[in-house]
Amino acid sequence: MDTINAYIEQHRERFLHELFELIRIPSVSALSENKEVMHTAAHYIKNNLLSSGVTFAKVMDTSGWPVIYAEKIVNPDGPTILVYGHYDVQPPEPLDEWKSPPFEPEIREGKIFARGADDDKGQLFMQIKAFEYMVAENRLPCNVKFLIEGEEEISSPSLKQFCIDNKDMLSADIILVSDTTILSLSTPALAVGLRGIAYFELTIKGPDRDLHSGLYGGAVDNPANVLSDLIAGMKDKNGHISIPGFYDDVQNLREDERKLLNALPLNEEDFAGKIAVQKLFGEKQYTTIERLGIRPSLDVNGLWSGYTGQGAKTILPSKATAKISMRLVPDQTPDKIANIFQTYLKNVMPPSVTYKLDVLHGGNPYVLSWNSKEMNAAIAAIEKTFNKKPLPVRGGGSIPVIADFEEILGIKAVLMGFGLETDAIHSPNENFPLENFYKGIETLPWFYYFYSKA
Numbered sequence: 001m002d003t004i005n006a007y008i009e010q011h012r013e014r015f016l017h018e019l020f021e022l023i024r025i026p027s028v029s030a031l032s033e034n035k036e037v038m039h040t041a042a043h044y045i046k047n048n049l050l051s052s053g054v055t056f057a058k059v060m061d062t063s064g065w066p067v068i069y070a071e072k073i074v075n076p077d078g079p080t081i082l083v084y085g086h087y088d089v090q091p092p093e094p095l096d097e098w099k100s101p102p103f104e105p106e107i108r109e110g111k112i113f114a115r116g117a118d119d120d121k122g123q124l125f126m127q128i129k130a131f132e133y134m135v136a137e138n139r140l141p142c143n144v145k146f147l148i149e150g151e152e153e154i155s156s157p158s159l160k161q162f163c164i165d166n167k168d169m170l171s172a173d174i175i176l177v178s179d180t181t182i183l184s185l186s187t188p189a190l191a192v193g194l195r196g197i198a199y200f201e202l203t204i205k206g207p208d209r210d211l212h213s214g215l216y217g218g219a220v221d222n223p224a225n226v227l228s229d230l231i232a233g234m235k236d237k238n239g240h241i242s243i244p245g246f247y248d249d250v251q252n253l254r255e256d257e258r259k260l261l262n263a264l265p266l267n268e269e270d271f272a273g274k275i276a277v278q279k280l281f282g283e284k285q286y287t288t289i290e291r292l293g294i295r296p297s298l299d300v301n302g303l304w305s306g307y308t309g310q311g312a313k314t315i316l317p318s319k320a321t322a323k324i325s326m327r328l329v330p331d332q333t334p335d336k337i338a339n340i341f342q343t344y345l346k347n348v349m350p351p352s353v354t355y356k357l358d359v360l361h362g363g364n365p366y367v368l369s370w371n372s373k374e375m376n377a378a379i380a381a382i383e384k385t386f387n388k389k390p391l392p393v394r395g396g397g398s399i400p401v402i403a404d405f406e407e408i409l410g411i412k413a414v415l416m417g418f419g420l421e422t423d424a425i426h427s428p429n430e431n432f433p434l435e436n437f438y439k440g441i442e443t444l445p446w447f448y449y450f451y452s453k454a
Helices: 004-023 035-052 121-136 159-165 223-232 255-261 268-273 288-293 334-348 373-386 400-409 434-453
Strands: 056-060 067-072 080-086 106-108 111-113 143-149 174-177 189-194 196-205 297-305 319-328 354-363 391-395 413-415 431-433
Touching: 004 035, 004 111, 004 121, 004 434, 035 056, 035 067, 035 121, 035 143, 080 121, 080 400, 111 434, 121 143, 121 434, 159 400, 174 400, 174 434, 189 373, 189 413, 196 223, 196 334, 196 400, 223 297, 223 319, 255 288, 255 391, 288 391, 319 334, 334 354, 354 400, 373 413, 373 434, 400 413, 431 434
Parallel strands: 080 143, 080 174, 174 413, 189 391
Antiparallel strands: 056 067, 067 143, 106 111, 111 431, 196 319, 196 354, 297 319
16 A cells, blocks of 8 residues: 555545546435435435445435445455445525535635535545545555445434345445544544434424414423523433433443543534533533533434514414434434433423424444454554544544444444544534545555455
């Protein structure tokens, strides 16, 4: 792999041009009207994989957005790596907070600014270009398959069945994913786990129409007030979730495991300053690192009711709605948490209102042993290009399909991401440092090398 840096230098502008063409396709999976756009993105990736050296690539239909499958088999009896990524992105709103158009990539301060720059188009492209290098320089040591979907940002509702239907086609020894973060280029890290998720929409319904707050206020329960009280009651002053049974299945780490995770050099003042908050808050008796990775959380993601326009409108709203997500840790499951939440609401809901709870999506948490063969190869690859051994982290985010892969395909996933926590994924002004992009392309071939040698 000694020619990788020369290859990157020779092709760096082309790599960016190809990535930018993909970024310009606004592949927002949450928009049902986006059929043509999603297919355009899928076919662009298929063609890029073909030009990068796969011997077979196909855009395959699912019950939702299409999947791209591709492969290059160099030895049917040799090890096979399945590369997973996604081409869909989050909605770009609020648009007025972007400093440049979200789907027109722009380089500023050594970073690519655009929706999907990091999550996951930039990181997916690292995988494709690392593969391209190994093929072009005759250094591909094993078989490679690609599985690239268009629904990760909406919790991959179609991919589980796709994997069941195509289990033989997707057979591999390990899954390689770049959709996570490192601490910095000076402090590399590898994710050994991800939190799961349970996502809900809760609507409280009161009167059959908005009411005059003077004629009815004080005599009719206000759904907005009820919802506010319910949300406030879901946590106590110490950040502990108050829903009975919520923590029953939470896996507690051993003290030596907690010590290893807390070896990460997190400066809480800097962490807070980067997001412009005065003070951090979380579950008492746990560190910030533990709150982000090994402890579950509950957050309101959206909240609306009544009149929100300019000026005053004195009404008692007919209904109030909140979107609520719960990040889960081993051994919690979204199905059980949904049942617990439904029971809780039934017990605390006042008789003056009715409610509806919709389960929007969910995903199981995931853990990989730090001492596994797969992780040893990833550690060696990072150490080779960063000249420093990476630290283990538990990712606070979720990639629901990772746990599905283990269940359906019977194989583990290695999470080799190169993003930063400051890349503003899912937010306005998402970005990805150029240095990280090229570092990923440099490092990933070494994983192939060390994994194939193990």
